[in-house]
Amino acid sequence: MSIDLRGKSFLKLLDLSAEEIEYLLDLAEKFKKMKKEGRPHRYLEGKNLALLFEKTSTRTRCSFEVAGYDLGMGVTYLDAASSQMGHKESIADTARVLGRLYDGIEYRGFGQDIVEELSRYAGVPVYNGLTDEFHPTQMLADVMTVKENFGDYKGRKLVFMGDARNNVANSLMVVCAKLGINFTACAPKENFPGEKLVETCKKIAEESGSVITLESDVEMAVKDADVIYTDIWVSMGEAKELWAKRIELLSPYQVNEKVMSMAKEDAIFLHCLPSFHDLKTTVGKQIYEQFGLKEMEVTDEVFESKRSKVFDEAENRMHTIKAVLYATLKKEEDEF
Numbered sequence: 001m002s003i004d005l006r007g008k009s010f011l012k013l014l015d016l017s018a019e020e021i022e023y024l025l026d027l028a029e030k031f032k033k034m035k036k037e038g039r040p041h042r043y044l045e046g047k048n049l050a051l052l053f054e055k056t057s058t059r060t061r062c063s064f065e066v067a068g069y070d071l072g073m074g075v076t077y078l079d080a081a082s083s084q085m086g087h088k089e090s091i092a093d094t095a096r097v098l099g100r101l102y103d104g105i106e107y108r109g110f111g112q113d114i115v116e117e118l119s120r121y122a123g124v125p126v127y128n129g130l131t132d133e134f135h136p137t138q139m140l141a142d143v144m145t146v147k148e149n150f151g152d153y154k155g156r157k158l159v160f161m162g163d164a165r166n167n168v169a170n171s172l173m174v175v176c177a178k179l180g181i182n183f184t185a186c187a188p189k190e191n192f193p194g195e196k197l198v199e200t201c202k203k204i205a206e207e208s209g210s211v212i213t214l215e216s217d218v219e220m221a222v223k224d225a226d227v228i229y230t231d232i233w234v235s236m237g238e239a240k241e242l243w244a245k246r247i248e249l250l251s252p253y254q255v256n257e258k259v260m261s262m263a264k265e266d267a268i269f270l271h272c273l274p275s276f277h278d279l280k281t282t283v284g285k286q287i288y289e290q291f292g293l294k295e296m297e298v299t300d301e302v303f304e305s306k307r308s309k310v311f312d313e314a315e316n317r318m319h320t321i322k323a324v325l326y327a328t329l330k331k332e333e334d335e336f
Contacts, residue, residue: 003019003020003023003327005020005023005024005327005328006327006328006329006330006332007124007125007328008125008328009119009125009126009127009328010125010126010127010128010136010137010324010328011112011115011116011119011126011127011128011134011136012112012128012133012134012136012171012174013134013136013139013171013174013175013178014174014200016178017178018178018179018180018208021140021143021175021178021179022179023327024140024320024323024324024327025140025143025144025147025320025323027322027323027326027327028140028144028316028319028320028322028323029144029319031319031322031323031326032316032319035070035319041070041071042070042071042072043071043072043326043330043334044068044071044072044073044103044325044326044329044330045071045072045073046072047071047072047073047074047103047104047329048073048074048075048076048101048102048103048104049064049068049073049074049075049076049102049103049104049105049106049325050076050078050098050101050102050104050105050106051064051065051075051076051077051078051106051108051129052078052083052085052094052098052105052106052107052108052109052118053077053078053079053080053108053109053129054079054080054107054108054109054110055108055109055110055130055237056079057108057129057130058273058274059273059314059317060108060129060130060137060317061077061108062318063137063317063318063321064106064127064129064321065077066318067318067319067321067322067325068325070322071322071325071326073103073325076102091114091117091118091121092117092120092121093121094118095117095118095119095120095121095122095123095126096121096122096123098122099121099122099123099124100123102124103124103125103329104124104125104126104127104325104328104329105118105122105124105125105126105127106126106127106128106129107126107127107128107129107131108128108129108130108131109130109131110131110132110237111131111132111133112128112131112132112133112134114131115128115131125328125329127321127324127325127328130167131167132167132237133167133170134167134170134171134174135167135168135171135272136171136175137317137320137321137324138168138171138272138317139171139172139174139175140175140316140320140321140323140324141313141314141316141317141319141320142172142175142229142270142272142313142316143175143179143181144316144319144320145268145270145309145312145313145316146158146181146226146227146268146270148312148316149268149309150226150266153179153180153181154179154180154181154209154210155180155181155182155209155210156181156182156226156227157181157182157183157184157224157225157226157227158172158176158181158182158183158184158225158226158227158229159183159184159186159221159222159225159227159228159229159263160172160173160183160184160185160186160187160229160230160231161186161187161218161221161222161228161229161230161253161254161255161259161297162186162187162191162230162231162233162250162253162297163187163191163231163233163235163246163250164185164186164187164191164192164193164214165187165191165192165193165194166231166235167235168229168231168272169185169187169193169231170193170194170197172229173185173193173197173198173201173212174197174201174204176201176205176210176212177201177202177204177205177208177210177212178204178208179208179210180205180208180209180210181210182210182211182212182213183201183205183210183211183212183213184212184213184214184215184221184222184225185213185214185215186215186216186218186221186222186253187214187216187250187253188216188249188250188253189214189216190249191249191250192214193214198212198214218252218253218259218262219262222259222262222263223262223263224263224264225262225263225264225267226263226264226266226267226268227267227268227269227270228255228259228260228263228267228268228269228270229269229270229271230253230255230271230297230298231271231272231297232274232275232276232296232297233246233247233250233296233297234246243287243290243291244291247287247291247293247296250297253297254295254296254297254298254299255269255297255298255299255302256298256299256301256302257299257301257302259302260302260305260307267307268307268308268309269298269302269303269305269307269308269309269310270309270310270313271297271298271303271308271310271313272313273310273313273314275297275298275303275310276295276296276297277295277296277297277298277299277300277302277303277304278294278295278300278303279294284296
């Protein structure tokens with residue numbers, strides 16, 4: 001089947017078929033090889049990309065910028081203070097202006113409804129760099145990293161530990177269901193993903209041959225796991241006052257050596273970053289002073305171990321984003 005994503009937005013993985021996701025992963029592998037070999041790949045020369053950031057970022061911003069530059073694009077970064085969107089100008093009007101000036105628009109911010117509205121009015125592809133509900137570009141990098149380590153991903157078992165209601169856990173559940181990866185959310189029951197999304201993913205998983213599981217018992221959850229994944233306990237944009245409650249609730253779900261020993265012997269550890277695994281950050285120090293915790297969602301021992309593939313995963317953001325940009329903006333005759 002021929003895959004054609006030209007002119008399409010990239011808003012959530014529920015919008016894509018398994019074949020389309022696999023196509024993007026194949027492209028990312030090719031781009032990574034070209035990057036490592038130093039081969040130029042300026043296939044989008046003359047095109048321009050706008051980056052709308054209402055939430056700050058290291059990996060997402062840098063990945064989009066370098067991906068755009070490598071493909072020959074011009075890239076403009078607009079943070080919350082640099083754009084009038086939602087303040088003096090509506091989302092729809094902002095989309096229609098930027099769509100006249102740029103060939104693609106990336107948005108990183110709050111509600112999924114915002115990036116969906118941008119896409120409705122822009123007239124050019126819009127890319128979700130993170131919303132409160134979904135984080136699709138991260139998922140492509142995660143699956144790419146799994147495949148690099150095991151040679152495959154279908155039939156593998158991925159366990160997400162912690163606050164399984166957040167955008168990363170939601171998106172992991174979706175991509176696992178789509179690609180036939182067994183997914184387990186390991187969390188307190190009150191932190192399980194939303195019922196509606198769970199039911200949607202279970203139906204998709206039935207077709208792909210995978211299983212979606214919700215489990216509060218850590219030992220049962222991580223048994224035979226190929227991948228242990230976690231995220232920070234209080235997400236960007238959430239109130240700082242949540243730390244005390246989340247620490248009490250999620251501490252039993254910290255990824256440590258005991259947890260890793262319960263998984264398969266060759267299991268890997270993933271984290272979308274940033275991570276509070278030591279006291280080398282301002283927030284980490286504040287948490288230690290207030291709660292006495294030197295590590296939070298993952299111990300430093302696991303984070304710095306050979307099983308940790310978090311920096312491969314971070315690099316792969318660039319390669320997979322490059323694939324998305326190319327697939328949606330390339331000329332019909334372009335292919336490599």
